[in-house]
Amino acid sequence: xxxxxxxxxxxxxxxxxxxxxxxxxxxxxxxxxxxxxxxxxxxxxxxxxxxxxxxxxxxxxxxxxxxxxxxxxxxxxxxxxxxxxxxxxxxxxxxxxxxxxxxxxxxxxxxxxxxxxxxxxxxxxxxxxxxxxxxxxxxxxxxxxxxxxxxxxxxxxxxxxxxxxxxxxxxxxxxxxxxxxxxxxxxxxxxxxxxxxxxxxxxxxxxxxxxxxxxxxxxxxxxxxxxxxxxxxxxxxxxxxxxxxxxxxxxxxxxxxxxxxxxxxxxxxxxxxxxxxxxxxxxxxxxxxxxxxxxxxxxxxx
Amino acid sequence: xxxxxxxxxxxxxxxxxxxxxxxxxxxxxxxxxxxxxxxxxxxxxxxxxxxxxxxxxxxxxxxxxxxxxxxxxxxxxxxxxxxxxxxxxxxxxxxxxxxxxxxxxxxxxxxxxxxxxxxxxxxxxxxxxxxxxxxxxxxxxxxxxxxxxxxxxxxxxxxxxxxxxxxxxxxxxxxx
Numbered sequence: 439x440x441x442x443x444x445x446x447x448x449x450x451x452x453x454x455x456x457x458x459x460x461x462x463x464x465x466x467x468x469x470x471x472x473x474x475x476x477x478x479x480x481x482x483x484x485x486x487x488x489x490x491x492x493x494x495x496x497x498x499x500x501x502x503x504x505x506x507x508x509x510x511x512x513x514x515x516x517x518x519x520x521x522x523x524x525x526x527x528x529x530x531x532x533x534x535x536x537x538x539x540x541x542x543x544x545x546x547x548x549x550x551x552x553x554x555x556x557x558x559x560x561x562x563x564x565x566x567x568x569x570x571x572x573x574x575x576x577x578x579x580x581x582x583x584x585x586x587x588x589x590x591x592x593x594x595x596x597x598x599x600x601x602x603x604x605x606x607x608x609x610x611x612x613x614x615x616x617x618x619x620x621x622x623x624x625x626x627x628x629x630x631x632x633x634x635x636x637x638x639x640x641x642x643x644x645x646x647x648x649x650x651x652x653x654x655x656x657x658x659x660x661x662x663x664x665x666x667x668x669x670x671x672x673x674x675x676x677x678x679x680x681x682x683x684x685x686x687x688x689x690x691x692x693x694x695x696x697x698x699x700x701x702x703x704x705x706x707x708x709x710x711x712x713x714x715x716x717x718x719x720x721x722x723x724x725x726x727x728x729x730x731x732x733x734x735x736x737x738x739x740x
Numbered sequence: 741x742x743x744x745x746x747x748x749x750x751x752x753x754x755x756x757x758x759x760x761x762x763x764x765x766x767x768x769x770x771x772x773x774x775x776x777x778x779x780x781x782x783x784x785x786x787x788x789x790x791x792x793x794x795x796x797x798x799x800x801x802x803x804x805x806x807x808x809x810x811x812x813x814x815x816x817x818x819x820x821x822x823x824x825x826x827x828x829x830x831x832x833x834x835x836x837x838x839x840x841x842x843x844x845x846x847x848x849x850x851x852x853x854x855x856x857x858x859x860x861x862x863x864x865x866x867x868x869x870x871x872x873x874x875x876x877x878x879x880x881x882x883x884x885x886x887x888x889x890x891x892x893x894x895x896x897x898x899x900x901x902x903x904x905x906x907x908x909x910x911x912x913x914x915x916x
Contacts, residue, residue, distance in 0.1 A: 445902035448877070449884065468910045475859055476878040478835040482783050484773040489787065490765060493794050 448473065539563035540581075543688035550575075554593065555586040559612075559664055560685040582612040584662050599646065600631035609638075610662040617678050618646040621656050647675065663705055670705040679706075679718060680735070687711050694736035696724065755809050756801035764809050765794055772817045774880055775890065778872040780821060781828035781864075789817040814890045829864050830871065832879070855913070862912035866905055873898055874905035 439460075446452050447460060447469075460466060538548050540558050548556040548564065551571040556564060562581025567574060575593040577585075587593045589606035597613035600620075607625025612618065620629050621643040629636045629644050631651060636644055643656045654672060663670040669682050677698035680691045686708045704721060706714035715726045719735060727734045755761055769790050776786040793813040797804060804812050834856055863871055873891065876882040882890075884898045891898070 442896075442899040442903040444906040445884070445899040448902060448906070465910055465914070468914050469906065471855060472859060472906065472909050472913065473878075475834070475856065476875075479875075479879055480833040480835055481774040481777055481875075481879055482786075482831070482833070484770050484787075484790075486766065486769055489769055489773075489790055490762075493765070493791055496791065496795055497798055 444469070535565050536568050537563065537565050541688070542685055550588075552588045552590055554588045557584040557665055559583060560688075579611055579613060581614065582610070582664070584608070584610045584665060600629055603628045603630065608661065614678065614681065616648050617674075620644045621662060623656075623661055645674075647678075664708060667708040668705045669708055672703050673701045674703075675699050676702050676718075676722070683714060683718065683733075687714070690732040692732055692734050694734065696735060696737055754801070755797065755804050755806055760806055761798065761801065764797070764806075764813070768810055768813055769794070771876075771880055771882070772813060775814070775872065775876060776817055776821065778830060778875045779827060779868055781830035785821060789820050792820055793817040811889060815892075818890075827868055830875075832860065832863070832875075858913045859909065862909045865912065866908060870901045870905040870908075873901040874909075877902060 440446060440452075440456065443452065443456070443460070447457070452460065538546065538556075538558060540546050540560055540562050542561050544560055546558045548558065550556065550566070551568055552575070554575075556577070558564060559582040562579070562583055564580075564583060565578040566576065573591065575587075575591055576596060577594070578596050580597070583595075585593075585595065585604075586608045587604055587606050593604050593606070595602040595611050597611065597618065599613055599618040602609065602611055602620050604625065604627050607627060608623040609625075609627045610619075610621040610623070612620075618631065620627060620638060622638040622640055624640050626640075627638045629638060631644075631646060634651075636651075636653065638644055638653070641656055642653060644651065644653050646652075656672075669679075669686060671679055671682075675698065676696070679702045680693070680698070683689075683706065684691050689711070700722060702718070702721070704717060706717040708714070711728070715728075715733065715735075718724070719726050722737075724735055724737055726736070755764065772790050772793055773786045776789040777783060780786070793816040796816045797809060797813055800812070863875075866874070869891070873887050876887050876890070877884070884895050884902070888895045888898045
């Protein structure tokens with residue numbers, strides 16, 4: 439028999455003579471049966487429609503890849519978005535004012551165009567003009583900030599309560615609800631409050647509470663204690679101390695049976711909430727409780 | 741003359757074109773499924789191979805000429821399971837012939853059943869390449885030349901596989 443004759447037989451490539459010879463062999467019956475049986479066999483079902491749906495879904499998901507081949511378009515899109523953002527912010531801020539602000543429990547440092555430095559305490563905001571900064575060093579302040587002013591033209595900090603003017607120095611200005619405080623750490627500071635000018639030299643502070651002005655000495659003469667994560671007070675009504683606590687820890691303070699006008703002298707940590715509460719409550723024999731999202735400070739009735 | 745005409749047609753049709761792609765899918769997806777199933781006896785693997793092959797074809801549609809697409813998808817499907825050593829049991833269905841049971845004796849029916857079982861077992865026991873080749877020819881009606889192209893071997897090698905496959909099936913069934 440020819441080589442691979444079974445394959446040739448299946449493919450009808452055998453001559454008639456070869457086929458009749460093959461049919462005479464004893465194996466032929468089984469071969470025939472196998473071929474007949476396999477003619478009626480089927481592979482498992484293949485759901486072509488489902489396969490096509492699955493495939494087209496994957497193709498869709500892969501489309502990102504196709505887009506990536508055309509990066510130019512993508513950049514155009516980004517450029518358009520940037521142009522839009524710049525356009526809108528210019529429209530809303532056409533005065534050219536730079537605004538920097540902090541939230542509760544947040545602090546930030548700003549370097550001004552002349553390298554003067556500003557440290558912004560929690561819940562505070564400064565506004566200034568970048569343009570012509572050297573000729574017009576004026577900053578609007580809400581809240582509290584420490585300034586390290588580079589030598590140059592007059593440097594002015596305006597608040598809605600008073601104005602602070604210097605030539606080159608380091609000082610802290612706090613301007614909250616009913617409190618206005620300026621502390622001078624270096625050089626000479628001129629504070630204008632109610633059309634009255636007060637000059638502060640290094641180590642001196644000016645505090646206005648409820649319209650009443652007084653000057654005092656500052657203990658820490660290097661820089662304000664909040665820059666070292668402490669809030670320091672000298673004869674300040676407790677309510678302002680608690681306000682500062684709320685700002686530093688971004689947590690609501692509630693009080694019960696407490697005289698909020700009593701004066702507080704001392705400091706509290708701006709990083710450790712429990713320690714801070716102890717520092718505030720202990721001197722006046724107060725108690726505190728930390729509840730969910732708030733702190734309750736109360737006096738125990740005897 | 742004939743050659744230039746063909747080249748021109750190839751330039752016109754592109755696998756990236758939806759109609760061309762879809763027609764390649766409908767003519768070859770089922771064969772790929774069967775092909776991988778005959779090899780490994782696993783429907784899931786076979787289904788995934790179809791998906792994989794056609795995703796790859798889509799990703800490379802601009803690089804694959806339409807007349808090369810067929811061998812491209814077979815190659816991708818084949819390469820997917822190169823490291824799969826153990827095949828599972830290949831199970832095939834036997835279409836019921838319209839038997840006229842009145843004329844068939846119970847003995848005959850039993851004998852038929854027995855034969856089918858023996859055949860199934862014998863097919864499972866075939867070497868993977870013989871089984872795949874044999875079934876592609878018997879069930880899918882693929883020509884030896886087509887199978888040779890799919891498997892990347894010569895037509896002569898396919899003939900050898902067909903011959904050996906049928907021979908060992910017969911030997912198994914006749915209990916040699």
